[in-house]
Amino acid sequence: MAMVLHQAHYFSYCYAMPLLLARADLGNTPLVGFWFACGWVSYLSAEAVWHCYPPRTVFVVGHIGLVPLLGLLSYLSDVSLGVLLLWVLSGLGGGTVYSLALVQKANRHSHERLEQAEDIGHIVGVITALAGVLLLHLNEAVLPMIGSILAAFAAMTVFIFVPARRNACTRVQSTAAGGKNAGE
Incomplete structure (x- = not known):
């Protein structure tokens, strides 16, 4: 259920982002793809940022952090730099979805599920x-707020239904340091 809610949170507002980023002071439409990709860079960097924390904690904290970020994104939808900054920062919270695969593996659930x-x-x-x-005739500025609500439900789902474990540092450490994947 957490993965359903995570994906629903993102896909409930992501297609509004090009409309919110296509602003004259951000380079109009020619730069929309670049700004959109900046959000994905932070999303893909999340594991490097969060890797030393337990997966359950990572997911819950990351998604709780999305709630005010996406709420502010809706509220500040007329402030181009605010939209851009909040979009990029939201990737660090949404990117914590990698931790669900770790939780699945730890609980011996199938990857197909x-x-x-x-x-x-x-x-x-x-x-x-x-x-x-x-x-409901909502405009694109309201959609990140819907994403915010779904992110909160995703965090609550993991917090309530996934047991806490004490495994940290899920990323492979360098062999020069003599380490192996501490999550194994």
């Missing part, structure tokens, strides 16, 4: 965004 949840979350997120826009 996680992939199915991911696929369902993509669909739920897009349907949520479409319903918000088409049925």
Whole structure:
């Protein structure tokens, strides 16, 4: 359920980001792809930032951190630099999704189960965004707030249903330091 909610949180607002980033003071539409990619750089960097903390903690803290970031992104949607900064920072919270695979592995659940949840979350997120826009007539600035709410539910799901463990440093340490993957 946490993976469904994580993917739904992202896909409920990610397609609004190009509209929020296509601003004259940010280079208009030619730079939208660049700004969008900046969010992905932080997303892909999350494991390097968070690797020494237990996976459950990483996911919960990362997603709780998304709640005010995405809420502010909605609130400051008219402030171009604010939108850009909050978009990039949100990657560090959303990127903590890597920890769900570690939790799955520790609990001996199949990888296919996680992939199915991911696929369902993509669909739920897009349907949520479409319903918000088409049925409730929400504009693109409101969609990150919906993502914020779904991120909170994802964090609560992991906090309530995933047992705490004391395994830290999930990244492989250098062999020069004599280390192995501490998560193994």
